[in-house]
Amino acid sequence: MTPPVECPFEAEVLAAVLQGWWPQRAAAGLRTHVAGCPVCAGVVAVGTALLEDRRHLRSAAVLPNAGRVWWLAQTRARRDAAAAANRAIDLGIGAALLGAAAVAWAFLPVQEWIVGLAGRIGPGGLPIVAAALLVLIFLPAAACLAFSRD
Numbered sequence: 001m002t003p004p005v006e007c008p009f010e011a012e013v014l015a016a017v018l019q020g021w022w023p024q025r026a027a028a029g030l031r032t033h034v035a036g037c038p039v040c041a042g043v044v045a046v047g048t049a050l051l052e053d054r055r056h057l058r059s060a061a062v063l064p065n066a067g068r069v070w071w072l073a074q075t076r077a078r079r080d081a082a083a084a085a086n087r088a089i090d091l092g093i094g095a096a097l098l099g100a101a102a103v104a105w106a107f108l109p110v111q112e113w114i115v116g117l118a119g120r121i122g123p124g125g126l127p128i129v130a131a132a133l134l135v136l137i138f139l140p141a142a143a144c145l146a147f148s149r150d
């Protein structure tokens with residue numbers, strides 16, 4: 001014969017255990033039933049263990065200081081706002097670099113003029129003109145990149 005696996009009083013017994021009524025404030029009839037029912041006795045054993053575990057966890061839990069929680073929230077809000085502002089600045093820097101590249105692309109047709117200018121300067125004129133153009137075009141872009149890292 002197999003022992004019963006369910007009992008109609010299971011839920012009632014479990015509720016009494018988990019709400020802390022067991023056994024003092026439980027009905028006398030329910031206590032008598034649990035004394036003779038192996039299913040409800042098991043429910044009492046498991047429920048009592050769960051209740052003790054919950055009490056232990058509650059006593060061991062440490063709540064953080066409210067001031068610290070507020071300070072961390074403020075710090076995070078400031079950091080998020082700064083990140084959002086930096087995204088807009090990075091977008092502007094990207095647009096500026098794109099504009100600088102467009103200007104450099106526009107200067108390609110004047111390459112002959114540059115070579116002519118270098119020829120008028122002298123034999124070492126081309127490196128001088130090229131260096132001057134590089135400084136004029138890439139120095140502002142490099143400055144933008146350097147200051148955007150701050």
Ligand SMILES: [Zn+2]
Nearest residue numbers: 007009037040
């Ligand atoms: Zn039972």
